[in-house]
Amino acid sequence: MADIQGTYDDLFTAVPNALSDLLDAQDVGGSVAVFVDGEPVVDVWGGFADADRTVPWQRDTIVNVYSVTKTMTALCALILIDRGELDPDAPVARYWPEFAVAGKEKVLVRHVLSHTAGLPDFDGPLIVADLYDWPSVTARLAAQTPRWEPGTAAGYHSLTQGFLLGEVIRRITGRGVGEFLADEVTGPLGADFHIGLAAEHDHRVAPTVPPPSRDEDYTARAPGKNPAPEAGQGLRVRDGNSVAWRRAEIPAASGFGNARSVALVQSVMACGGTLRGVRLLSAAGCERAWQEQFAGEDRSLGMPVRWGLGYGLFGTTYGWGGWGGSLVVIEPGSRMAVAYVTNQMREPESDTRGLDLVMAAYDGLQGLRA
Structure with missing residues (x-):
């Protein structure tokens, strides 16, 4: 049985046991955290940080969580909404005037948060390196024409959502998402999560390992009837493992953290906006995430979804969840947040690891509430 490090409440033994089973099944490494009422009842990790299995996964090992990053960017937007600085019913162009062209005058902030803005990816050729130039990539989005009438359909905005929200946040605050998150969220909470990773943290990063029988040219795609690239234009494992990707601010996909930091931050949403004496937003502000914006077939994912304001x-x-298996689930009724991060990818159609760990957490929750 794989060795698991960390701490956990005895009622939640099923969680570290489930992580151990994954490592026994040849996963390289990962961490899991369960927070209830803002405090950790599970904080465990195991395995290795490298594909060669020579570097043990440590307490402070961090990994690219890909689209789990969207929950952090959504939280930033919800904080601004709660402060009255951002109106979800306002046109994006109120904050970003150059955006009001090519049929985007009626794209609302809530459309961007709910993947219904009609800008699921980029028009024309694009390489991953183009994503590292913020002024260029946002200008490109500002010039595009929506693929459908905004608000009438959903199509997962895999990378574009982060740039769209990020530019609105920048126009309002004068700060990029990474800086705003650090100043307003992760700094006050003491959470080890980063969008735009400084070089000082490189030694702690566990590079992403492609699925068995795949190599670093494995390309992102979403599960569903019509698989679509997560990056819109073909993000490869080798791109996500590059130094350039770590340094870049890609608010939909380039977040680095561990399960502890993800669960800690998102516990704010589970606990009504206040955590450990730090108030980030009101209870009503948290409840906005629950407001259903769309329910039906997602054009990009090819599967039924329900979108709230920034969250599924x-x-x-x-x-x-994110490409490769990382996941965060928030259960406000139980004031619980569960996060799983891993460096081991699996094929998306058969990857149930995150959900299995969430179900293991519910086993413990039942005992805790008994």
Whole structure:
């Protein structure tokens, strides 16, 4: 049985056992955290940080969580909404005047948060290096024509959502998403999560390992009937593992952290906006994430979805997952947040690891509430 490090409440033994099973099944490494009422009841990790299995996964090992990053950017937007600085019913162009061309005058902030803006990817050829030039990539989006009438359909904005929200946040605050998150969220909470990773943290990064039988040219795609690239234009594992990707601010996909930091930050949403004496937003501000914006077939994912304001909705929970398997789920009714991060990719059609760990957390929650 794989060795698991960290701490956990005895009621939640199923969680570290489930992580151990994944490592026994040849996963390289990962971490899991469960927070209830803002405090960790599970904070465990195991395996290795490198594909050669020579560097043990440590307490402070961090990994690219890909689209789990969207939950952090959404939280930043919700904070600004709660402060009255951002209106979800306002046109994006109120904050970004250059955006009001080519049929985008009626694109609302809530459309961007709910993947219904009609800008699911970029027009024309694009290489990953283009994403590192913020002025260029946002100008490109400002010039595009929506693929559909904004608000009438959903299509997962895999990378574009982060740039769209990020530019609005920048126009309002004068700060990029990474800086705003550090100043207003992760700094006050003491959370080890980064969008735009400084070189001083490179030694802690566990590079992404492609699925078995795949190499570093493995390309992002979403599960569903009509698989679509997560990056819109073909993000490869080798791109995500590059230094350039770490340094870049890509608010939909370039966040680095561990399960502890992801669960800690998103516990704010589970606990009504205040955590450990730090108030980030009101209870009403948290509840906005629950406001259903769309329910139906997502054009990009090719599967049924329900979108709230920045989060996917799943029964009594909300959250989102990332390319490769990382996941965060928020259960406000139980004031619980569960996060799983891993450097081991699996094929998306058969990857249930995150959900299995969430179900293991519910086993413990039942005992805790008994």
